[in-house]
Amino acid sequence: MNIGQAAKASGISAKMIRYYESIGLMPPAHRTEAGYRAFHEKDIHALRFIARARSLGFSVEQMSNLLALWQDRHRASSDVKAVALAHIEELDGKIKKLQDMRETLEHLVKHCHGDARPDCPILGDLAAESVELDAELTL
Amino acid sequence: MNIGQAAKASGISAKMIRYYESIGLMPPAHRTEAGYRAFHEKDIHALRFIARARSLGFSVEQMSNLLALWQDRHRASSDVKAVALAHIEELDGKIKKLQDMRETLEHLVKHCHGDARPDCPILGDLAAESVELDAELTL
DNA sequence: TCTGAAGTTTCCTATTATTGGAAAGTGAAA
DNA sequence: TTTCACTTTCCAATAATAGGAAACTTCAGA
Known part of the structure; x- marks a missing residue:
């Protein structure tokens, strides 16, 4: 199986497959005589494992741990x-963090007329004098 | 005001202040004869504006828009x-997206014994044969 | 006035995961 | 044999931030 086919079969781009190999997440692929991977x-399984873990937001480092656990038959669940x-x-x-941002912004948006007039509490908030920082300076 | 003081007063690191200048988010700072910024x-205000926008998750590009609007007295709200x-x-x-990930993971975790035994639905899910991808291949 | 510490300058590097391209080589079919 | 699709490696870029090095400036203390 060439890298292109492996990419299709796993859902991971050829570029990323090479990358995962280069950083050691995947072991070096076997090579044909001409040097093609x-x-x-077994490799496709591992790549799918990675694809699934990625889709769940695991980082490369976390995937590395998960792969090791996966391949250790005696791991504890x-x-x-x-x-x-x-x-x-x-x-x-x-x-x-995102919800907090969203809430603050939502609040500001609700109080913005959103018309042709220039006054806008959103910009007002962004430009507000930050008293807290001044306070910190005097600590 | 030196860059270090500006950093403290705005909550943006000196490194980032230089960076924001380099990418044009901030205009080139004035310089002392010796070359110090x-x-x-006015600059501190702009930096605080940026700090606040950053804390709300705005990207540099979005901040650039917001700054332009801020400085345009005739903008429409x-x-x-x-x-x-x-x-x-x-x-x-x-x-x-994060909530979806979280939910899936939560579901898997709930079904994992989490004891010394090796069988674990989390790894089971990650390693599952992905039928969908096979299907795509035959399209 | 000299000296040393702290602050500043620019430039280069790295991070994370991913994509893009170039140049050169390979595979396979017509 | 030509041609097209694929592969190889290497290099660069993305976004926002951090770290360091070498050289220079400022300022306080002796």
Whole structure:
């Protein structure tokens, strides 16, 4: 199987397959005599594993852990669960941050006329004198 | 005001202040005879504006728009509102994506014993044969 | 006035995951 | 044999930020 076919079969671009190999997430692929990478079923499985993990937002480093656990038949499911839970917390943190931003912005938008007049609380907020920072300066 | 003081007063690191200047988000700072950047109140205002916008998740490009609107006394508040609304949609998209990931992962975690045994539905899901991709290949 | 510390300058590097391109080589079919 | 699609490696770019090096400036203390 060439890299192009492996890409189609796994949903990971050829570029990224080479990249994952270069950083050691995937082991060096076998090669044909001419130097073409040759992928076997086992490799495709690993690539799909990676694709799925990526779609769940795992970083390359986390995927590296997951792959190691996956390939260790004697892993404890608690180890896997720990990685997953840590990732959930990470996701929660990001979600919270985005929701906070969204809320603030929503609030500002609600108070903006949104007409031809120039006065706008959104810009007003952005330009507000930040008293807190001044306070910090005097600490 | 030196760059270090400007950094403290605005909450933006000296590195980033130079960066924002280099990409044109901030106009070139005035210079002392020795070549040190000299910041005035007006600059600090702009930097704080940027800091606030950053904290709301606006990208450099969006901030560039907002700054232009801010400095245009005749802007229509509807223009500002449009930028903000577009950003809210962007945030919503990101939030949704993260929540979807979180949900899937939460579901998997719930079904994982999390003990010393090796069987784990999390890895099971990651390693699952992806039938959809095969189907796509035959299109 | 000299000296040293702290601040500043520019330039280069790295990060993360991904995409793009160029130049050269390979595969396969007509 | 030509041609087209594919592959190879290498280099560059993205967005926002951080780190460091070498050279220069400022300023306070001796």
